[in-house]
Amino acid sequence: MKLLTLVALATALPSLSVADKVPSAPVISAYPKSPGNFQPGPHRKNHTGKVCKVKPNLVDAGPSILAAAHKCNNGGTVFLPQGDFIIATALDLTFLNNIDFAIWGNISFKQDIDLWPTQAFQYTFQSASMFWRFGGKNVNIYGDGKGVIDGAGQFWWSAMAEDSSVMRPCLLGTDGLHHATISGIKMLNSPGWFNLISNSTDILVSDMTMLVGSSLPDAPAKNTDGWDIYRSSNVVIQNSRIVNTDDCVSFKPNSTQIIVQNLDCTGSHGISVGSLGQYQGETDLVEDLYIYNITMTNAGDLARIKVWPGVSPDTTGSTSGGGLGLVRNVTYDHMQSNNNDHIISVSQCYYAKNQTMCDMYPAKLVIEDVLFKDFTGTSSKKYDPEIGELTCSSPDVCHDISVSDIKVTTPSGNPPTFICNNMGNSDLGEITCA
Ligand SMILES: *[C@@H]1O[C@H](CO)[C@@H](O)[C@H](O)[C@H]1NC(C)=O
Ligand SMILES: *[C@@H]1O[C@H](CO)[C@@H](O)[C@H](O)[C@H]1NC(C)=O
Ligand SMILES: *[C@@H]1O[C@H](CO)[C@@H](O)[C@H](O)[C@H]1NC(C)=O
Ligand SMILES: *[C@@H]1O[C@H](CO)[C@@H](O)[C@H](O)[C@H]1NC(C)=O
Ligand SMILES: *[C@@H]1O[C@H](CO)[C@@H](O)[C@H](O)[C@H]1NC(C)=O
Ligand SMILES: *[C@@H]1O[C@H](CO)[C@@H](O)[C@H](O)[C@H]1NC(C)=O
Ligand SMILES: *[C@@H]1O[C@H](CO)[C@@H](O)[C@H](O)[C@H]1NC(C)=O
Numbered sequence: 001m002k003l004l005t006l007v008a009l010a011t012a013l014p015s016l017s018v019a020d021k022v023p024s025a026p027v028i029s030a031y032p033k034s035p036g037n038f039q040p041g042p043h044r045k046n047h048t049g050k051v052c053k054v055k056p057n058l059v060d061a062g063p064s065i066l067a068a069a070h071k072c073n074n075g076g077t078v079f080l081p082q083g084d085f086i087i088a089t090a091l092d093l094t095f096l097n098n099i100d101f102a103i104w105g106n107i108s109f110k111q112d113i114d115l116w117p118t119q120a121f122q123y124t125f126q127s128a129s130m131f132w133r134f135g136g137k138n139v140n141i142y143g144d145g146k147g148v149i150d151g152a153g154q155f156w157w158s159a160m161a162e163d164s165s166v167m168r169p170c171l172l173g174t175d176g177l178h179h180a181t182i183s184g185i186k187m188l189n190s191p192g193w194f195n196l197i198s199n200s201t202d203i204l205v206s207d208m209t210m211l212v213g214s215s216l217p218d219a220p221a222k223n224t225d226g227w228d229i230y231r232s233s234n235v236v237i238q239n240s241r242i243v244n245t246d247d248c249v250s251f252k253p254n255s256t257q258i259i260v261q262n263l264d265c266t267g268s269h270g271i272s273v274g275s276l277g278q279y280q281g282e283t284d285l286v287e288d289l290y291i292y293n294i295t296m297t298n299a300g301d302l303a304r305i306k307v308w309p310g311v312s313p314d315t316t317g318s319t320s321g322g323g324l325g326l327v328r329n330v331t332y333d334h335m336q337s338n339n340n341d342h343i344i345s346v347s348q349c350y351y352a353k354n355q356t357m358c359d360m361y362p363a364k365l366v367i368e369d370v371l372f373k374d375f376t377g378t379s380s381k382k383y384d385p386e387i388g389e390l391t392c393s394s395p396d397v398c399h400d401i402s403v404s405d406i407k408v409t410t411p412s413g414n415p416p417t418f419i420c421n422n423m424g425n426s427d428l429g430e431i432t433c434a
Contacts, residue, residue: 056083096136130173153189395424
């Protein structure tokens with residue numbers, strides 16, 4: 001009798017073996033800085049909820065991941081164990097509520113340039129698209145240092161070398177995601193942007209690794225931004241390593257209350273605000289950013305703010321520019337520079353033909369209360385001894401920019417200089433404007 005009960009129990013148990021024990025979401029928090037009243041994904045107790053385990057699938061894991069997300073929504077965990085998952089169906093995961101995704105496997109997307117234009121989620125904003133998108137609330141997505149999202153970028157960059165308009169969806173997208181963590185995932189060779197965080201609030205991204213490498217000189221990696229943030233607030237990105245070829249982090253229109261800390265970025269275009277003010281009639285806001293403790297190596301720029309001047313076909317050579325808005329309360333603090341061309345690059349004359357034209361048509365998007373402090377390390381040979389640029393279009397629309405404690409040395413050993421334009425009475429500390 002006793003034995004029988006045991007057997008009956010054993011067969012009734014879910015088919016998870018001990019080795020498959022689903023890990024709880026890691027307990028992580030924003031550190032050392034955190035926005036006030038920050039509420040990212042929930043810290044769950046041990047798994048009491050359902051586990052929906054998805055089988056590896058080399059044809060199309062999409063439908064089974066979607067089914068698992070529906071089944072385990074409201075308290076469960078979708079588990080992708082070690083193994084390969086090729087997705088060939090775009091996944092609309094914007095219905096999420098109280099659910100975790102434990103990704104221990106390797107997720108990739110079918111290499112097919114004709115498929116994704118019929119599948120991917122497409123946005124007007126910068127023609128962005130996504131293979132899959134996460135939205136909803138109370139979600140943890142974690143790889144525990146095991147999970148991989150492999151973008152097979154070389155396939156896309158090679159296709160792009162033939163036809164530059166090939167659609168290259170983001171490797172991970174959020175659209176309307178609130179109270180969530182994304183952690184411990186290794187992301188490889190994104191076709192375009194790695195991550196787009198849009199329409200989202202209270203998002204903590206931590207312990208990620210993102211790597212790009214092209215082996216074909218004629219088909220290099222393109223537009224592999226680490227994170228683009230758009231229409232989102234209360235976002236923290238931290239403790240991660242990125243090797244890429246475009247912005248490490250980019251703050252697009254309406255990014256507010258964002259902290260970026262403890263990142264190691266190599267080969268990128270830096271931590272960038274913008275470009276903003278490209279479109280007349282639109283208002284772009286980027287406010288309350290704190291960028292802290294970044295190590296930046298072999299980049300074009302380290303800290304960068306790009307704003308279009310006021311519109312005139314002759315100012316920019318196109319109809320771009322003249323958009324309204326504000327860049328306010330932005331701090332770059334404790335930056336280590338290794339061999340970067342410019343350590344600071346502020347331009348309110350983005351794509352202007354020349355300074356005279358920019359002065360004639362100053363930007364309509366104001367830059368104010370920006371602080372660059374505590375920069376150490378080295379600059380590259382490229383502009384030696386120039387290590388930065390501070391270009392406003394007029395002090396009326398660009399003020400209270402402060403630069404202090406810059407201890408970056410040049411390869412030549414000559415004292416570093418900056419290009420400065422229209423800086424009015426901003427406090428540039430001890431830097432030398434050449
Ligand atoms: C999970 O359960 C174990 C053993 O009961 C306990 O030690 C651990 O603290 C629990 N973890 C969480 C996150 O509650
Ligand atoms: C991930 O899976 C894809 C498809 O099977 C494979 O091409 C790729 O090499 C794998 N990547 C890793 C890092 O295992
Ligand atoms: C964000 O929300 C707006 C308004 O609901 C929607 O039009 C847009 O498609 C969403 N996503 C992105 C990336 O803009
Ligand atoms: C950004 O916010 C401003 C002010 O609320 C709004 O007018 C504008 O439409 C927003 N832009 C986008 C792209 O959401
Ligand atoms: C800065 O970030 C690095 C990781 O890139 C970390 O090892 C270091 O402890 C951080 N330093 C401070 C002062 O927070
Ligand atoms: C500036 O932004 C930081 C970081 O988001 C925030 O902590 C601080 O309160 C903001 N300051 C003002 C005056 O808004
Ligand atoms: C600036 O560009 C305008 C428009 O192309 C041109 O007419 C003008 O000569 C340029 N000025 C200087 C100083 O180069």
